[in-house]
Amino acid sequence: MKDEKGLYYYPFPHNKRIRTYVRQAEGTIWFRLWNxxxxxxxxxxxxxxxxxxxxxxxxFKSNDFDPNQAYDIVLAQALLKEGG
Known part of the structure; x- marks a missing residue:
């Protein structure tokens, strides 16, 4: 998906109030959370x-937040390929 901030996905599909934005720059993928x-x-x-x-x-160890889910590199790569 895309809005005025850029390309994003919902890292926690049940919670549409949180988005992870992705971009590619300097040879790597960058992430930014919005809540x-x-x-x-x-x-x-x-x-x-x-x-x-x-x-x-x-x-990072927490039962409340999984960084690998919030910052999903495979999903980010697919989103950038599709929309970027």
């Missing part, structure tokens, strides 16, 4: 390269 319930997330957190997400996800 309608917490709009400051978009303002305070910029674009994050996939390599940094992989490094952080190795250290």
């Amino acid at each position: 309608s319930d917490v709009p400051e997330v978009w303002v305070e957190h910029g674009w994050v390269p996939y390599g940094a997400i992989k490094q952080a996800s190795a250290m």
Whole structure:
């Protein structure tokens, strides 16, 4: 899907209030979260390269949030190929 912010997908399909935006730049895929319930997330957190997400996800342990689901590289690649 695409809107004025760019290409996005719903990382948690049951929750349409959260979107993961994707773009390709500098030879890598970048991600950025948007949450309608917490709009400051978009303002305070910029674009994050996939390599940094992989490094952080190795250290991140939580039952409430799965970075690999929120930042799905396979889905991002397909979305960029289709819409980018």
